Amino acid sequence: MARVTKAEREIERLLWRAGFGARPGEARRLARRGRPAVVRDLLQPRGPQVAGPPPRTEDGPLDPLNVWSHDMLWWLDRCVRTRHPLAERMTLNWHDHFATSNRKVGDVTLMMAHYRVLRRHALGRVRDLLHALLDDGAMRLWLDLAGSDRRAPNENFARELFELFTLGVNNGYDEDDVRAAARALTGITFDWRARTFGFDDKRHDDGVKRILGRTGRFRPHDVVDLAVDHPAHAPYLCGRLWSYFTPRPCPPATLQRMARAYRAAGTDVRPVLRIILEHPTLYADLDAPDQVKPPVVFVAGALRRLGRGVTTREWGWMLGEMGQEPFYPPSVAGWDQDEAWLTPATVRARFHAVSRLLRDGVPEGGVPATQTPRAAVAAAIRACGNPPVSPQLRRVLDRHARRAVAGRTEPWEVRHYYPERQRVLRHLLLAGPEAQVC
Amino acid sequence: MDGRLQGPEGRGTGTGGMRRVGCDEWRSTRRAFGARAAAAMPVPAEALEGLGRLAEGGGLTRRDLLERGAGLVLLSGALATLSPRAVMEAAAAQAAAAPDATILVSLYLDGGNDGLNTLVPLRDPRYPVLRRTLAVAPETTLPLPDTGDFGWHPSVPEIADLYRRGMVAVLPSVDYATPDQSHFNSASFWRTGVVGPTHDRTGWLGRTIDAVGTADNPLQAVSVSGTLDPVLQSRRAAVGTVHDPGAFSFWMHDVWGADAFTRPYREASRGGRGRGLVAAQRAYRNAFDMVDMLRPLRTDREHPLPPVPVAYPDSPLGRKMRNLARMLGAGFGTRIAAVSSGGFDTHDDQAAEHPGLLADLSTTLGAFQADLGARGLAHRVLTLVWSEFGRRPQENGTGTDHGAGGLLLLVGERANGGIRSEWPGLATLDPRANLRVTTEFRTVYASLLEQWLAVEAARILPRIDGGRLPLVRPA
Numbered sequence: 001m002a003r004v005t006k007a008e009r010e011i012e013r014l015l016w017r018a019g020f021g022a023r024p025g026e027a028r029r030l031a032r033r034g035r036p037a038v039v040r041d042l043l044q045p046r047g048p049q050v051a052g053p054p055p056r057t058e059d060g061p062l063d064p065l066n067v068w069s070h071d072m073l074w075w076l077d078r079c080v081r082t083r084h085p086l087a088e089r090m091t092l093n094w095h096d097h098f099a100t101s102n103r104k105v106g107d108v109t110l111m112m113a114h115y116r117v118l119r120r121h122a123l124g125r126v127r128d129l130l131h132a133l134l135d136d137g138a139m140r141l142w143l144d145l146a147g148s149d150r151r152a153p154n155e156n157f158a159r160e161l162f163e164l165f166t167l168g169v170n171n172g173y174d175e176d177d178v179r180a181a182a183r184a185l186t187g188i189t190f191d192w193r194a195r196t197f198g199f200d201d202k203r204h205d206d207g208v209k210r211i212l213g214r215t216g217r218f219r220p221h222d223v224v225d226l227a228v229d230h231p232a233h234a235p236y237l238c239g240r241l242w243s244y245f246t247p248r249p250c251p252p253a254t255l256q257r258m259a260r261a262y263r264a265a266g267t268d269v270r271p272v273l274r275i276i277l278e279h280p281t282l283y284a285d286l287d288a289p290d291q292v293k294p295p296v297v298f299v300a301g302a303l304r305r306l307g308r309g310v311t312t313r314e315w316g317w318m319l320g321e322m323g324q325e326p327f328y329p330p331s332v333a334g335w336d337q338d339e340a341w342l343t344p345a346t347v348r349a350r351f352h353a354v355s356r357l358l359r360d361g362v363p364e365g366g367v368p369a370t371q372t373p374r375a376a377v378a379a380a381i382r383a384c385g386n387p388p389v390s391p392q393l394r395r396v397l398d399r400h401a402r403r404a405v406a407g408r409t410e411p412w413e414v415r416h417y418y419p420e421r422q423r424v425l426r427h428l429l430l431a432g433p434e435a436q437v438c
Numbered sequence: 439m440d441g442r443l444q445g446p447e448g449r450g451t452g453t454g455g456m457r458r459v460g461c462d463e464w465r466s467t468r469r470a471f472g473a474r475a476a477a478a479m480p481v482p483a484e485a486l487e488g489l490g491r492l493a494e495g496g497g498l499t500r501r502d503l504l505e506r507g508a509g510l511v512l513l514s515g516a517l518a519t520l521s522p523r524a525v526m527e528a529a530a531a532q533a534a535a536a537p538d539a540t541i542l543v544s545l546y547l548d549g550g551n552d553g554l555n556t557l558v559p560l561r562d563p564r565y566p567v568l569r570r571t572l573a574v575a576p577e578t579t580l581p582l583p584d585t586g587d588f589g590w591h592p593s594v595p596e597i598a599d600l601y602r603r604g605m606v607a608v609l610p611s612v613d614y615a616t617p618d619q620s621h622f623n624s625a626s627f628w629r630t631g632v633v634g635p636t637h638d639r640t641g642w643l644g645r646t647i648d649a650v651g652t653a654d655n656p657l658q659a660v661s662v663s664g665t666l667d668p669v670l671q672s673r674r675a676a677v678g679t680v681h682d683p684g685a686f687s688f689w690m691h692d693v694w695g696a697d698a699f700t701r702p703y704r705e706a707s708r709g710g711r712g713r714g715l716v717a718a719q720r721a722y723r724n725a726f727d728m729v730d731m732l733r734p735l736r737t738d739r740e741h742p743l744p745p746v747p748v749a750y751p752d753s754p755l756g757r758k759m760r761n762l763a764r765m766l767g768a769g770f771g772t773r774i775a776a777v778s779s780g781g782f783d784t785h786d787d788q789a790a791e792h793p794g795l796l797a798d799l800s801t802t803l804g805a806f807q808a809d810l811g812a813r814g815l816a817h818r819v820l821t822l823v824w825s826e827f828g829r830r831p832q833e834n835g836t837g838t839d840h841g842a843g844g845l846l847l848l849v850g851e852r853a854n855g856g857i858r859s860e861w862p863g864l865a866t867l868d869p870r871a872n873l874r875v876t877t878e879f880r881t882v883y884a885s886l887l888e889q890w891l892a893v894e895a896a897r898i899l900p901r902i903d904g905g906r907l908p909l910v911r912p913a
Contacts, residue, residue: 103622104622160635285711288712289714291714292714292718320664330668338717342721343666343676344656344678344721344724345665345666345678345679346721347722348725351725355690355691356691364692392710393706396706399705400702419692423691423693424702427699433706433718433722434710437712437717
């Protein structure tokens with residue numbers, strides 16, 4: 001086996017953290033290109049967003065609007081076929097940050113439009129993204145902007161705008177700011193029959209409000225600007241961005257540098273992401289992976305690694321068992337990240353997802369008795385798209401490769417146990433503890 | 439809710455056509471067995487009857503003991519046919535699990551059960567007016583011995599019977615102040631135990647197991663479901679999700695026997711570095727431990743489901759509660775369990791659908807209590823039956839819309855049977871024409887935490903006040 005260089009392992013990690021993992025041979029190719037160039041390409045993607053044939057399942061082509069779970073498959077497919085991995089990964093990160101769920105919205109058309117808003121602004125200015133979300137139908141239903149009336153202002157959006165989207169809990173605002181912002185956000189209407197949104201000046205509170213230290217007859221979009229202009233916003237948002245790429249704490253000096261870059265770029269996230277993706281913390285301790293792959297990343301990554309696409313609707317409920325259904329975050333605070341992804345039940349779901357993936361991989365009688373343990377391990381690693389293998393996992397694989405066929409010499413035994421050995425080795429590479437982390 | 443199906447349990451969850459679970463091989467003794475179990479006392483003798491029969495086939499195994507409850511066998515002293523070692527092994531398992539620890543089961547009726555048509559307010563003159571087509575005819579209701587104000591829906595004879603025997607505490611209008619009629623919001627408040635927006639996703643029972651449990655017994659809190667019941671979402675404590683203990687295992691295609699992969703997987707789950715890797719290895723170790731713990735409950739041709747005194751309905755709820763009873767009986771140290779049953783969002787066609795849902799619930803509760811009795815667990819288990827809200831008193835023609843003030847039941851030998859909170863009546867409704875809420879659900883939680891689980895309520899429920907209801911009878 002060719003030696004895996006440090007540069008290659010760094011690219012391998014980068015592609016997991018800033019995307020959905022490497023396709024076969026990709027890490028090696030990009031390592032030769034050099035990390036700065038790779039980061040540049042991630043930040044400035046060109047060409048079509050996805051490549052390869054669109055998916056087909058048992059139900060035929062994907063029909064997210066009409067067939068249950070196809071919305072989730074549609075999102076998963078975007079991740080699998082993406083040619084703009086960082087933009088696509090940031091879309092998923094924003095989905096966690098803005099955590100809008102179809103469980104309440106109840107309208108896949110609006111949710112798909114919501115996805116497009118997140119995707120369009122994924123690598124752009126947060127200010128633009130927030131303004132677009134204020135105009136977004138799914139968000140307007142999700143946080144009860146629609147129907148909020150000056151006689152009874154709904155505080156849901158105002159509160160989350162400060163608390164989750166822009167400033168952080170109790171970070172530079174108080175209850176009076178929330179209430180005043182809710183007043184400024186009144187007037188948005190929704191016609192349930194026609195399913196159209198509007199604005200009714202008679203329902204809008206046009207009085208003078210005091211919000212975050214500023215006074216005026218603020219209207220809905222003013223609230224977004226007030227929040228983004230608040231001095232607590234840049235450090236809060238940059239800290240959130242950092243947390244999507246590493247569970248390690250952000251050095252204070254780095255946070256300051258990111259916040260300055262963010263402000264200087266007019267809330268453009270790209271300079272911030274460049275700092276994160278070039279930071280030594282991201283590449284520290286390559287032997288001790290500390291980030292848990294979110295289920296969507298785990299599944300999309302496995303499919304990419306194997307050169308496969310989304311071919312079954314089963315991914316819908318399997319993602320549910322793993323704890324992450326795109327379009328259906330569990331609450332307005334998004335998904336619990338990192339170790340919280342892994343429980344006995346969710347890890348079992350990941351295990352079985354790979355069992356399904358590897359179905360029909362190696363036929364009975366398909367491996368000769370002459371295959372040495374070493375060759376068996378090498379074949380498994382190759383078949384799995386050459387994932388990184390730690391020395392510890394390597395020892396486990398070697399030991400299993402020897403043990404699994406020991407004493408199996410009868411023809412019927414060879415016919416079954418040699419392929420079975422291969423199935424288990426591949427499974428360990430794709431679903432074992434190391435495959436869950438990056 | 440949105441009616442989306444999740445996971446294997448989601449398929450074919452119709453509750454209609456409830457066949458009884460086949461227990462044919464045990465029919466000869468089931469009646470006698472059931473009759474005594476229904477006396478709802480801890481019944482070592484009954485359990486022994488079952489054991490004796492099992493023992494005829496060549497002595498008891500650890501599996502039998504786990505299934506029937508080793509504590510019972512020790513209690514009875516009738517150990518002649520048992521190998522001492524088998525007893526001790528199972529007893530150790532039981533003892534390690536604190537043999538007298540109380541157990542709380544959360545049974546969630548998903549969608550908002552119509553309390554008014556479950557416990558019918560017979561003497562409320564507004565009831566037949568508001569429920570012009572859906573009113574339950576008074577003469578068909580099942581009486582309560584202590585009050586003529588209410589009658590049980592004819593589909594819940596088992597609940598009526600348990601009530602008559604003092605085993606059901608009834609709270610007719612439980613919710614929270616200014617109820618929100620969204621399933622999403624209300625269910626989330628009930629699950630987290632926090633009314634209003636919160637970013638804490640832990641469930642109130644998850645926080646409870648954090649307080650009373652450990653980091654490494656994944657079966658101390660069991661979600662009997664395909665995916666974790668949010669009420670059990672914990673911060674630190676291990677929590678198990680087991681839909682069917684008879685089928686909790688790992689599989690790979692065309693791999694003969696789980697040993698082929700369990701050993702290398704266990705080897706790969708040790709000795710790593712890095713937060714994420716350590717977490718992944720621990721999750722795998724816990725999962726494979728669960729497989730080992732649940733192995734004695736596995737069912738197959740040689741090991742059919744053991745008999746139960748009263749048949750459970752062959753419905754998703756019936757199967758879940760039967761599975762739960764088996765796990766409780768095995769003595770894994772389970773303190774908390776969560777189960778849910780769907781279909782209660784009866785906006786239309788309520789006359790056709792609601793009775794079947796109630797019958798399913800009632801039959802299941804009856805069978806569960808008898809099963810617990812036979813396992814000697816009846817004094818240790820309370821079941822809290824709740825829903826995110828009740829339904830609008832004014833029917834909509836074919837069904838009922840989202841309301842407030844739901845009917846809450848606490849079922850079990852130690853439940854303080856009777857009507858235990860104020861009935862608000864239908865004469866005056868709240869500003870949204872819903873039942874007025876007389877009892878906050880958090881008061882119920884706080885009472886159960888302190889009276890049943892011996893946990894200070896303020897540790898689990900932020901900003902809880904001092905109000906409590908007497909829901910549990912002293913032992």
